[in-house]
Amino acid sequence: MPVDRESVLRELHDQHAAVLWRYVTHLTGDAAAADDVVQETLLRAWRTPRILEQDPASTRSWLITVARHLVIDDARSARRRHEAPRENVPDRPADGAEDALFDALLVAEAMATLSADHRAVIVRAYFGGLSTAELSGALGIPEGTVKSRLHYGLRALRLALEERGVTR
Known part of the structure; x- marks a missing residue:
């Protein structure tokens, strides 16, 4: 009998989402970010059918590992470091006197x-x-x-x- 993936995913959510959310909230301190990470973690579980077939203990370990990696990836991302591309690049470079002084100080x-x-x-x-x-x-x-x-x-x-x- 084929397994209904929707019910398996719903059961996975019911069993693990609250624990994952608390864990990610503890890591990030941000409830909204925790919601996003939990959603992405469960989506990755849904896209990995072998995870849905494992016993609940190893499934939870896998989910927590994926959630932790998502938090780490987000912390390392350019968006988190507030890096943004510049639309207008200066026409001419600076004369470099300040750069040379800064280099000398370093x-x-x-x-x-x-x-x-x-x-x-x-x-x-x-x-x-x-x-x-x-x-x-x-x-x-x-x-x-x-x-x-x-x-x-x-x-x-x-x-x-x-x-x-x-x-x-």
């Missing part, structure tokens, strides 16, 4: 987080243009130590810049 802040040894090697190598051999002689340390400090210093600098939102 680099200075990130450099301040480095150890004195790492900072000294990076400043002399990149801003002073010294080679590892010249750095070794100027600082009185072996070339291998200079290379190691450059490597770990640049890695720490990259992390410090990433913490400040620099991604390029």
Whole structure:
């Protein structure tokens, strides 16, 4: 005898909708958003026939997992972050003086987080243009130590810049 999907879905709603709604409301703090997530979760269950045939305990686990993923996806969405496309793009780019100043401040802040040894090697190598051999002689340390400090210093600098939102 074929299963009436409408009655199965109604039963699924009756058994799980209230629990799902409370769970999503707890996650989001928004009753209207919880209504939307529960509706989308039940719709996905309806579109996945194997879910309707499982035992109720595993069905509830599946529904809660789907609801949690929907909440996470919504939180990560551009709409949630208030990103909107711009209709009018500026005709000419800004002169870049503010950008250069901002970049310099970001680099200075990130450099301040480095150890004195790492900072000294990076400043002399990149801003002073010294080679590892010249750095070794100027600082009185072996070339291998200079290379190691450059490597770990640049890695720490990259992390410090990433913490400040620099991604390029």
